[in-house]
Structure formats: C-alpha cells, structure tokens
Amino acid sequence: MNESLSVKQHYVDSAAFDPGATEPMGSESESFYRASSWRLMWWKFRRHKVAVAAAFILLVFYAMVPFVEVIAPYNQTKRHGDFLYAPPQSVHLMHEGRFIGPFVYPYQFTFDIESFRRVYTIDTSTPQPIRFLCRADGYDFWGLVPANVHLFCPPENGTMFLLGTDRLGRDLLSRIIYGARISLTIGIVGIAVSFTLGLLFGGLAGYLGGWVDHVIQRMIEILRSLPELPLWLALSAALPANWSPILVFFGITIILGLLDWPGLARAVRSKLLSLREEDFVKAAELMGASKQRVISRHLIPNFMSHLIASATLSIPSMILGETALSFLGLGLRPPITSWGVLLNEAQNLAAVQLHPWLLFPIIPVVIVVLAFNFMGDGLRDAADPYH
Template sequence: MSALPHTVSTEPFDPERTMAEGSFYSEKYMQASQRQLIWWRFRRHRIALVALAFLVPAYLSVLFTEIIAPYGLETRNTAHIFMPPQAIHLFHEGSFVGPFVYDMNGRLDLDTLQRHYTPGNEPRPLRFFCRGDSYNFWGLVPGDFHLVCPPEGSTLFPLGTDRLGHDMLSRLIYGARISLTVGLVGVAMSFALGLFFGGIAGYFGGKVDYWVQRATETLRSIPELPLWLALSASLPVTWSPILVYFGITLILALLDWPGLARAVRSKLLSLREEDFTAAAVVMGATPGRIITRHLLPNFMSHLIASASLSIPSMILAETALSFLGLGLRPPITSWGVLLSEAQNIEAVALYPWLLMPMLPVMLTVLAFSFLGDGLRDAVDPHSSN
C-alpha cells in the first residue's frame, strides 16, 4: 500500500480559523501556551473585548481623578444651584470655534421656587491642559493642573449641578475612585477567604470539610440584605472615611466568599486523587505547597473568570448600602452616595440629571458581566461555541 502524500499548508496560521474548524493538528496551535490559547479564544468574544476596552480606561482614570475632573470635589458655585446640563458646542453662527459653552443666566421662580436658566449669546471657549482648582493628588501632592477647565469667568457643567452647586461630572469622576475600587478590594478579600477555606476543605476532607461546609451553608442561609444593613449600621459614626470604606469592603467580602469556597472545594476533591498530587505527597511536599503550587494553578483561570463576575455584585451592594444611607457617607463620594441625594420625587420630576450616577453603575456592571462571560468561555479553548 502506497503512503498518502504529505502536504504542508503554506497559509499563515490563523488561530481563530483553526479553532472554528475544530482542527487541533496545527503545529503552532499544539505548541501554544495556555495563555495564548485563552487569548485566542477571548479575542473571538467581541462584546467581551468591548467591555474590556471600557473597563481599562475607567480604571486608569481612577489613578488621575484629580487631573481629569474639571472642578475640585468640594468646589461650589452657589449662583448655579440645580443647573441643568450645560451643552458643549463647536460652531457659533455657522463658524467653527472649537469646544465652547454659553453663559447660563439663572433666575428663581418665586411661585414654584424652581430655578430657570437661559443661555447667553457669547461663546466661551474651554481651556485644556490648564490651571484650575487646587487639590492634593491622592491626598499627598498639592497641584492645580487639569485636563480641561471652565472658560475664564464662566462655567462648565456638562452634567449639571446639585443642590449645593457641585459639578455632577466632577463628583461622578471622584465617585468612580471609590465605587470601582471597592469591588476590586472586596473581591480580593473574598478571593483569599474562599481559596483558604475551600482549599483546606477540599484537600483534607473529613471533619475539616464537614465544619467548613456547615459554616458556608449557615452564611448562605442568612438573608443578605438584612445582614448587610445590620453590619453596616453597626459601624461607629465616629470612624474616619477611610475606616468606613474598609469596613464596608470587609462586610461585602465576608458575605461573598462561601460561593467561591464551595467551587474550590469541589475542584480540589477531584484533583487530590490525581497522580501528580500523590507524587508530590511521596516527595514530601507540605499540604500548603501542594495546594498553592499544584492544585490551585490547575483551575486558576476558572477562578479568575468567577472573580470577574463577582465584582459587579460588590459594586451593586456598595451602591445599595450607600443609597440607603447605611454604607459610605459624606465626605466620601461614591456613586451610591450621589444617588442618595435623588431619593425624593422632586429630584426625579424637576432635576432628573441627579439620577445620572445610575448610568456608570449600569455600564460598569454590564461590562463586567460581558467580560466574565468572555473569560469563562476563553478558559476552555477546546470547547465549541
């Protein structure tokens, strides 16, 4: 019997096409590392890429909040209280001027006690890379440099102002630093607790597994919202804003770890029976080394995907607690704190722009959900769509 002719493809390697066709015989595909396989799979999840493109700049902006915000956190403009969003224009009477605003002239209606604003006729160009309100960068370095500043002698309120004349855009940017990081810090704490308790339960089994499971079942049986409210209300009102921040984060982490611990336990129960685990035991490896160096890395990609899906719940929990007045409180500014100022029907009916903090919360939660879906599909590069 004559051998079949061996043909070598001259086409460039396309991992997406290789995976889509179900072919696992490409040399580059077979030699690819796990990170490459996950990245190739993740690239095919377009909506997850869009979510990642949204979240990366959002978290990078947290590092430069003071520079990006046009106003300082405590800056007030008492002449423009409850001012609606101020439009930014490019053309004035058919001529291109560049980004500019019109002055807003306000008056108080004594019959309804509602403020009305009318735009002027003179364009006021915005200033970029300019000197503005002073601040302490991350509370340490004084400065006054801003990416964009209001025109000289005018205002810049693209999202309007609140009842004290604070710029809503600046407060949203400052609030992102708290609301976005509370999810990361909370998940990091929850991640550590879940890995520890789930790891010892899955590896040792027996009585250790029994008591860890009873503890997780007890925590999961308690209604979360009343427990959140009780623990948050127990925080001393004399605590500094930083202590309150870490207190709320710790509360969220303590209530979120049981789900992750159960996932870790079930996986370790199966992995501890594998040959490589038995070989590590024979070689004298300690239980801690076996768990951290041999067992957990085998499904760490799945844990990362689970963590990305847990961050939105942390953000929503902080927003809900702060909205109810039992979470973060002024002078800390978060999206939940900003929403707490829009609890009455007057804000909804007369000043709807006070509900603007809902938008970044919704976008962030959706972005993390889509990113988590993409990561969850990417960690199994050989599965079909």
C-alpha cells in the same frame, strides 16, 4: 493527566480551537502544543468580541482612577452659589455658522417668586470656549503633591456644568469622576478579601476532606441561609458613627468580602475533589510534597483561570452592594464621594422630578456592571476547555 494537556488534546480532536486556521498544523501546531494554559485562554478570549470591548471599557475606567483630580474640571467640593440645581450645559462646535471649537453658552437665571425656583435661560450671544490642559482649581494629587492642572477646564470667567449641578451648586460630572475612584476600588479590594478566604477554606475542604470538610460546609450553609441584604444592612449599621471616612471604606469593603466568599469556596472545593485523585497529584505526594505545596503548586494553578472568571463575575455584585448601602444611607458617608453617595441625593422623588440629572450617577454603575458581566462571560468561556 495534567489538565492543560487534556485541554489541548480536546482542542485538537474536535478542531474547536483555531488561532489562525481551522486546525493547528505545522509550525502553528508546534506553537499550540508549547502554549501555556494562560495563552490558550487568551487566544479564546480575544475571539469573544463583546468581552474584548467590555474589557477595553473597564480598562478605560480603571486607568482613569489614579488621575481623577486631573480629569475632573472642578474640585469635588467646590460650590457655585449662583448655580444651584443648574441643568446640564450642552457642548457646541458651531456659532452662527462659524466653527470655533468646543464651547458652551453661559447661563442666566431669574428667581420665580411663584414657584420659588431658579429659572435658567441660555445666552446664545456669547460663546465661551472650553479650555484644555489648563490651570484651574487647586488640589493635592493623591493627597501629597499640590497641583492645579486639569485635562479640561471651564471658560475664563464662565461655567461648564456638562451634567448639571446638585443642591449645593457642585458640578455633578466632577463628583461622578471622583466617585469612580471609590466605587471601582471597593470592588477590587472586596474581591481580594473574598478570593483569599474562598481559596483558603475551599482548598482545605476539598483537599483534606473529612471533618474539616464537614465543618467548613456547615459554616458555608449557615452564611448562605442568612438573608443577604438585611445582613449587609445590619453589619453596616453596626459600624461606629465616629469612624473616619477611610475606616468606613475599609469596613464596608471587608463586610462585602466576608459575605461573598462562600460561593467561591464551594467552587474551589468541588474542583479540588475532582483533581486530588489525578496522577500528577499522587506523584507529588509520593515524592514527599507537603499538603500546602500540593494545593498551592499543583492543584490551584490547574484551575486558576476558572477562579479568575468567577471572581470577575463577583466584582459587579460588590459594586452594586456598596451602591445600595450608600443609597440607603448605611454605607459610605460624605465627605467620601462614591456613586452610591451621589445617588443618595436622588431619594427625594420631588427633586428627581424637577432635576432629573441627579440620576446621572446611575449611568456609570450600569456601564461598569454590564462590562464586568460581559467580560466575565468571555473569561468563563475561554477558561472552559469544553466550550
């Protein structure tokens, strides 16, 4: 029996599914039986409020990726020599009882001879309004189109360091926004590599069986027996030091993808082993369908929703993998900016003790990883017909 039909029968028998009432009836019952498995999955997913909220957060993050140059108030490489390790500036709305809109108070600094540190003080007498949809630092949009329009900009002849600056006086908020492009993209590209290999080897092992299954299973067992973190470190360290940042990016992505596919391949294999004996598969084989067509058109579509849920739960591990490698200095390297590269500057405990805002890049990492996990849980529950 086709899986989608059995899923629908289970929902009707147990009254577990309800797009609008306790049990599909009348026109609702007709639309329910006509619904595809993808639509059934969406109806269940949207009832998972936490997963929907997590999906919205991820949508905001990924919608930001193509426009980081516009969103960031400064260019990621711009240095402010007079504001090294400047603490975060607070945004205010009221000044001396008057509402004047979002603004920041300027910094004044003195150099402490005894501690050899810059001491910043806030000048509360001169509010500096934040500008919106304005022109500031120039950039090449996607490396192609020269532009200088920003969503929000620092005040005229002023500064706006909402998350502080680093040791070179670069705005940390702008660098976190630029780093989102690399850190979020590497998870998607890495899972594409892992997904392709998992479907290929898992499909061959599950459908063909025999010696093909034995060879692939032994290969998976060898890969999974190797310590993951030391293997990451060894492969990352093997990347040539003279590679361009783009080549290093793709190298790290391929490494993460190559080491993540065995788990997905085993899930594909186990599902194919249970589905290949179904009547609809036998019917397709009797009609002369090739093995490739049976796998790609009949078997994989019947559990693609499960694969998507599994892939969603794998993306956070790739983001964390890149962050860990870059933090240890074996992943991406400057001038590429990622959240892991930014956290690499927080290795000095003395610097963190004096300048704790250097740890701010860990906040988006935690938010994105938790959002992926919550959304993955929702997708897994929605894809499970017996949940």
